[in-house]
Amino acid sequence: MMKTVNVFECRPGYILAEDLYLNNCLVLPQETVLTEVLIKKLANAGVPSLKVYLPSAAAQETPSSTTRTLPDFQQEYEDNANVLKDVLSDLAAGRKLEINRVSGVFDAVYTQIQHNYTLMDCINSMRSADVYTYTHSLNVALYAGLIGKWLRLSEQELQDIIQVGVLHDMGKAKTPQEILNKKGKLTPEEFEVMKKHSTLGFWIVKEVPGLKQDICNAVLTHHERIDGHGYPFGLKGKDIPFYAKIVAVADVYDALTSERVYKKRITPFDTFIEFQELGYDHFDPQILFVFLQNIANYYTGAKVRMNTGEVGEITSILPYNISKPIVRINDKVIDLAMEPDYHIEEML
Structure with missing residues (x-):
């Protein structure tokens, strides 16, 4: 059975019922098995809800799907x-x-x-x-x-x-x-x-x-x-x-x-x-x-080390400035397009 679910209510094992696009770009194809990491990345990217097959129904409605870890x-x-x-x-x-x-x-x-x-x-x-x-x-x-x-x-x-x-x-x-x-x-x-x-x-x-x-x-x-x-x-x-x-x-x-x-x-x-x-x-x-x-x-939600030595998380990547994402460091939100003293040193 297909169901529309709030992204914060999604659980590992749910299966996408349709291709997912962000900014007109394909992010995840239909029949992707959701994991904790994927759900977190989608939530960070601002995805409000997903059309999914629940695990019990997925086995009947999408028999070819297999979980890949x-x-x-x-x-x-x-x-x-x-x-x-x-x-x-x-x-x-x-x-x-x-x-x-x-x-x-x-x-x-x-x-x-x-x-x-x-x-x-x-x-x-x-x-x-x-x-x-x-x-x-x-x-x-x-x-x-x-x-x-x-x-x-x-x-x-x-x-x-x-x-x-x-x-x-x-x-x-x-x-x-x-x-x-x-x-x-x-x-x-x-x-x-x-x-x-x-x-x-x-x-x-x-x-x-x-x-x-x-x-x-x-x-x-x-x-x-x-x-x-x-x-x-x-x-x-x-x-x-x-x-x-x-x-x-x-x-x-x-x-x-x-x-x-x-x-x-x-x-x-x-x-x-x-x-x-x-x-x-x-x-x-x-x-x-x-x-x-x-x-x-893909890199929304990724952990990064900044040139200051601080560790942050990419919260948003704007389509018109993909080289300068928005990063959260503890309680600070830094737009790298507006803060030239900050840059990403390493992906973690």
Whole structure:
């Protein structure tokens, strides 16, 4: 039985009866199983009520729904990262890509993107500089899948974009490790070597029987930029494949928010500023806008450490200024857009 329930009366185990939107952005899809963390985040975001299936009715009316906990996601994430590690190691040793070895990763990512909040918690908890090469492609596939969902792509298009995300950096298996893991800025010569990974990746996936040409082309062109200053061809605007434009945003977001051997990760809010500065010269305007508006909603209710050392909680993120949220510290409410002496140092 479906029922409209005040958000403060919701209980863990209730199941959303319809997609939930905030500021015209999809926050949680239908059939999401609510947890204490999700309910708190929705309350902090100002959601007044939810249409839900009560647990007793949910089993009858939504038999396909299953509860996915953070440990479930973490274990599946770790298993998928290990698969990609083995595949990249085999490619580096000169073996060909066997697509059946990563088909389970494609399927897992497609399932995981139906659970926005648990998925994001998992990505944030599993970041490590030591395994970045293996987890990056997995994260990009997850972010790209979310972008595709937020753009309301078809099921087939979602499956395609996830495959591009998983496969986009396969060419790095052919890139020298001393360049991939260099602690410091690459020399111009080293950067030219690094840039070859997209072309190398194209030829790796091109040899896979039955893999769509659109997927291969997106692997080749995911470093192209709208203004024509990308590589390998310097394509502009509409000449860049659609899937490549999505993966470009997911790729840069994960790189900026990840710990690397040569740099510390930055907060999502600093990343939003970077995206706004790079702006629409680098990325497709529609894709970038949809991504930033949707990804920002996730961080409502998150705990943060400020530059003052104080710990606070994000209470609101305004759609017109997503890089400067409103933070509550004890009994103080601070609008970071109005208080330049305060900024978020770390996500907790």
